[in-house]
Amino acid sequence: MKYVRKELPTWIKxxxxxxxxxxxxxxxxxxxxxxxxxxxxxxxxxxxxxxxAMAGSISLVVLVQILLVLRAHVRALKSLVVLLLIALISILATYTASSNPQMNFVPAIFPLAALWLLNTRRFGGLWKRLCVMRRRRTRQRRLIRQLKRTRRR
Structure with missing residues (x-):
C-alpha cells in the first residue's frame, strides 16, 4: 500500500x-x-x-482553547488572551522573588510575543476566515434540520 501525501488546502498555507x-x-x-x-x-x-502535573494540566487547557479558536469561538479567543495576560502578570510578579532577576525577563517574552501575534493582521485574516467557515457550518446545519422537518410532514 503506497502512502499518499495530502497537501494542505491553499488557503491554510x-x-x-x-x-x-x-x-x-x-x-x-x-x-x-x-x-x-x-x-x-x-x-x-x-x-x-x-x-x-500543573504544567501538563495547563497545557491541556491551552490545547482545548486553541482547538475552540479553530472552531471560531469568540469566548475561547478572549479566554486565551486573558490566560496570556495572567501568565505575563504572574511572571512579572515573581520578578523580585527570583534568584536571578535578570533572567526572569526571558520568560516574559513568550506571553508578549503570543499577544503580539494575536494582534497581527495575518491572525486577523485567519480569524475572519474561520468565522466565515463557522457561519457556513451553522447555516448548513439549519438547512439540514429544515429539510428533515419537511420530510417528516
Whole structure:
C-alpha cells in the first residue's frame, strides 16, 4: 500500500505558521507563568511532581482553547488572551522573588510575543476566515434540520 501525501488546502498555507507560533507560545507562556508562581509557594518532596502535573494540566487547557479558536469561538479567543495576560502578570510578579532577576525577563517574552501575534493582521485574516467557515457550518446545519422537518410532514 503506497502512502499518499495530502497537501494542505491553499488557503491554510499563509496562516499555518502564525497559528502554530501562537499555539507554541501560548503553551510555553502559560506553563512558565503557572510554574513561576508555584515555585514561590511549593516546597518539599512533592514539588517536582506538582510542577509537572500543573504544567501538563495547563497545557491541556491551552490545547482545548486553541482547538475552540479553530472552531471560531469568540469566548475561547478572549479566554486565551486573558490566560496570556495572567501568565505575563504572574511572571512579572515573581520578578523580585527570583534568584536571578535578570533572567526572569526571558520568560516574559513568550506571553508578549503570543499577544503580539494575536494582534497581527495575518491572525486577523485567519480569524475572519474561520468565522466565515463557522457561519457556513451553522447555516448548513439549519438547512439540514429544515429539510428533515419537511420530510417528516
Amino acid at each position: 499563509p496562516y499555518f505558521a502564525i497559528f502554530a507560533a501562537v499555539f507554541i507560545l501560548s503553551v510555553a507562556a502559560s506553563v512558565l507563568g503557572a510554574t513561576s508562581v508555584a515555585e514561590m509557594f511549593l516546597t518539599g518532596p512533592m514539588r517536582e511532581r506538582t510542577l509537572d
